[in-house]
Amino acid sequence: MEKGFWAQLEKPIIGLAPMDGVTDAPFRFMATKYGKPHVIMTEFTSVEGLCYGNEKGLKAFLYDQVERPVVAQIFGSNPESFYKVAFIVSELGFDGIDINMGCPAKNVASKGSGAALIQTPEIAKEIIRQTRKGTQDWANGKTMEDAGLPENIIQTVQSMQPKRPEKRELPVSVKTRIGFNSNVAVEWAKHLLETEPVNISIHGRTLKQMYTGSADWDAIAAAAEVIKKTDTTVLGNGDVESVQDGLERVKKYGVDGFMIGRAAFGNPWVFNREHAELTLEDRLTAAKEHSHKYEEVLREDYFYPMRKHLAWYCKGFYGASEIRKKLMKAENAKEVEQILNEISAMDFPADSS
Numbered sequence: 001m002e003k004g005f006w007a008q009l010e011k012p013i014i015g016l017a018p019m020d021g022v023t024d025a026p027f028r029f030m031a032t033k034y035g036k037p038h039v040i041m042t043e044f045t046s047v048e049g050l051c052y053g054n055e056k057g058l059k060a061f062l063y064d065q066v067e068r069p070v071v072a073q074i075f076g077s078n079p080e081s082f083y084k085v086a087f088i089v090s091e092l093g094f095d096g097i098d099i100n101m102g103c104p105a106k107n108v109a110s111k112g113s114g115a116a117l118i119q120t121p122e123i124a125k126e127i128i129r130q131t132r133k134g135t136q137d138w139a140n141g142k143t144m145e146d147a148g149l150p151e152n153i154i155q156t157v158q159s160m161q162p163k164r165p166e167k168r169e170l171p172v173s174v175k176t177r178i179g180f181n182s183n184v185a186v187e188w189a190k191h192l193l194e195t196e197p198v199n200i201s202i203h204g205r206t207l208k209q210m211y212t213g214s215a216d217w218d219a220i221a222a223a224a225e226v227i228k229k230t231d232t233t234v235l236g237n238g239d240v241e242s243v244q245d246g247l248e249r250v251k252k253y254g255v256d257g258f259m260i261g262r263a264a265f266g267n268p269w270v271f272n273r274e275h276a277e278l279t280l281e282d283r284l285t286a287a288k289e290h291s292h293k294y295e296e297v298l299r300e301d302y303f304y305p306m307r308k309h310l311a312w313y314c315k316g317f318y319g320a321s322e323i324r325k326k327l328m329k330a331e332n333a334k335e336v337e338q339i340l341n342e343i344s345a346m347d348f349p350a351d352s353s
């Protein structure tokens with residue numbers, strides 16, 4: 001098993017859970033600067049889309065060197081597409097490849113991808129094997145052309161930086177759920193272990209549950225018991241509110257670490273163990289900085305995906321809802337700056353409402 005950076009991580013491992021539409025490069029930059037999780041994953045991107053030449057899918061693969069170790073997450077249902085896209089991830093210098101086997105969204109699962117793979121373990125295992133073969137072949141000198149990737153994708157990948165100078169195989173991990181309709185975490189983990197992924201991250205819900213109810217950490221613990229008999233590490237995920245909360249769960253449920261997702265909304269500090277009391281000024285400064293980073297990294301994009309982050313930062317102080325209304329119309333970082341400077345100039349007590 002190629003362990004790569006996973007072998008060097010201090011335990012318990014604290015990770016930023018991948019979240020489509022949220023954990024883009026600007027957000028991950030903020031999480032790194034203010035929290036520095038041990039491992040970071042990109043938003044997922046479709047391997048089939050990339051193999052059809054959809055260049056937009058490469059946007060998920062933008063990253064900053066400060067994020068390392070940074071893992072690219074991919075989803076799909078065709079093992080051959082995973083083989084090909086492993087060349088792209090390797091070429092772009094990521095530290096690892098993570099395969100999504102947990103997404104419950106209809107447009108993903110209805111095509112046999114994401115959490116639907118829990119129902120087709122043979123395909124899931126072939127996907128892991130082909131992804132590994134892709135990064136191995138790349139490390140042994142095969143090229144993106146040899147892999148049969150579309151010309152436009154090859155050109156765009158070549159124009160993207162950064163790259164890693166040395167050619168080496170990347171570790172392959174999996175992120176999944178405890179089942180499709182019901183909890184089958186142990187049986188499912190045994191299937192995955194046959195292919196020796198370096199790490200399995202388990203969100204303690206079934207596909208059917210989507211994001212409802214609470215995560216079943218007993219199910220995670222049962223799978224962890226099996227996984228811990230092997231060289232694979234296991235991260236628990238679901239409803240972790242803070243590092244302290246995560247550390248308690250590590251002790252109680254026997255995992256090697258945990259991932260935090262939604263608790264990081266507007267809260268890049270959540271990964272920081274020495275989480276000091278935040279002032280309103282801290283949050284407003286971060287909101288401005290995040291906006292500028294968003295413009296710098298994703299400048300060809302619309303600004304509206306940034307607005308939800310602004311709403312998350314600007315909560316819990318007197319007048320916050322009025323400010324959020326204004327922010328929901330902001331078109332660029334300069335406008336955000338102007339709106340937020342208005343409050344900085346006033347003397348609101350932090351966390352007053």
Ligand SMILES: Cc1cc2nc3c(=O)[nH]c(=O)nc-3n(C[C@H](O)[C@H](O)[C@H](O)COP(=O)(O)O)c2cc1C
Pocket residue numbers: 017018019020021022042043044073100102103175203237238239240259260261262263
């Ligand atoms: C908006 C959103 C987008 C998500 N996108 C992804 C994704 O791209 N890949 C993935 O593996 N999980 C994705 N997830 C699931 C999270 O990684 C995580 O498993 C889930 O939110 C539970 O963790 P939490 O309770 O800490 O948020 C997403 C979750 C949310 C809320």
